[in-house]
Amino acid sequence: MSDVRAVMDTVGCERATLVGYSEGGTMCALFAATYPERTAGLVMIGTYARAMWSADHPWGCRAEDFPQVVETIRREWGGPIGIDRRAPSLAHDATFSAWWARFLRMSASPTAALAFTEMMRDIDVRHVLATIGAPTLVLHAVGDQVIEAARGRYMAARIPNARFVELPSDDHLPWLSDSDIILDEIERFVATFEPLPEPDRLLVTVVVADLVPSARNGGGVDVERTRDRYHEAARLEIIRFRGRFLDAAGPTVLAAFDGPARAIRCASAIVDSARRLGIAAKAGLHTGECEIRPDGLTGAALEVARRVAAVAKDGEVVVSTTVKDLVAGSGLEFLARGEKADGDGTRGQPLFTIVSPATARG
Known part of the structure; x- marks a missing residue:
């Protein structure tokens, strides 16, 4: 593309x-x-x-x-x-x-x-x-x-x-x-065919990257004081992988990408950045249709991505079947999980964990 x-x-x-x-x-x-x-x-x-x-x-x-x-x-x-x-x-x-x-x-x-x-x-x-x-x-x-x-x-x-x-x-x-x-x-x-009006919806891959709860971030790290550094590191990775920054609230960073492979690599880079800061993060991704609004994007795809992120373990990047199917030929490798994500018409999509190094620029 x-x-x-x-x-x-x-x-x-x-x-x-x-x-x-x-x-x-x-x-x-x-x-x-x-x-x-x-x-x-x-x-x-x-x-x-x-x-x-x-x-x-x-x-x-x-x-x-x-x-x-x-x-x-x-x-x-x-x-x-x-x-x-x-x-x-x-x-x-x-x-x-x-x-x-x-x-x-x-x-x-x-x-x-x-x-x-x-x-x-x-x-x-x-x-x-x-x-x-x-x-x-x-x-x-x-x-x-x-x-x-x-x-x-x-x-x-x-x-x-x-x-x-x-x-x-x-x-x-x-x-x-x-x-x-x-x-x-x-x-x-x-x-x-008639010219189309400007679209008000588009297909995006949503990344939800979460810091894990403080109790699981050992070693005396003050997660609250580190959060701003985590947000900044995540912003830099989103820019590097040509994504769209949506929000950073509390432990969660939201971003959208027009390319699912770049979204996966960015999510992996965000998790790695958190690790270098001495804390743990995890991420979930889903590709779906979102509505374009003046203040950003809305849609069920964001909620599905949140559900995917919720089942990820510390340090993991987890994706829905839709994301996996759209990156054929990218060289990314996946491990099937038992959990499934519902919503946005997914009908209980199986989830997959990224198992190959995925931070190379896409």
Whole structure:
């Protein structure tokens, strides 16, 4: 998302219609939810909200089949891997087959392809679909053998102001049989939707960082006298990780981030800063929709983050499932916990503790 925003800033584009294909559509959906003020419209082609099969998502690769996917990439990368499913209309065309193999080799090395596949396994943006306010067009080939058309319909049904268009071919690649239809639909889409008003809600990752009670801060440390230093250290980390400081009241510091990975790293840095001051802190994070007000942000996401922080132990950074699902490919590692957090439509989300060093700048 940062790359998209950087390009927009460089060319002076305040608001754009985003077009994403396959997992690129997933990223565009997350961008639209996180930066509504920069998103004029959203177009997704052959995309999905979650990569893996689950009981509440009956599509995608099953966990027991994923090792075979990885092994196929390791063994066959460099050849026309997957062409029969991605481009059935040209699967037996020798010229296209050679082009596809070269396209894959130029796109990624075998190691990068494996890393990318591992990252895709963790993708899940279902929680943010309802927060997308931009006009949305979802295009999906009816016979797509890579990502079932039902997954496109699933996304369109959960995004307000979304329209679903079924394409007639079996090709997953959008530049083949359906290309003219796709271009016509996009042209019609951008020419007809009404400009959006300035958004009054946005998707953020909330950090709640708490000093632990005085009784648990041993060694004769006067926590009351140290609190101001803790607040200042937390402010500096929030600035360093490009967050939005919300409040510092008593033992609690509140902040909001447009990037969940940076939010996790900032929370870890705040906990480390407290440790260097000779005291203990803990943090909880949740990603959700908040309302923009002149005096700051409000919304259920803040309350869920408070509940997540409440179950954290001294020195821990704990996140909700939503946060974990949104940082696929970040290199952050998590340990599942038994507790669950309710509220903001989470339906008892499992919680996870950060177990890898997470303070590197994101």
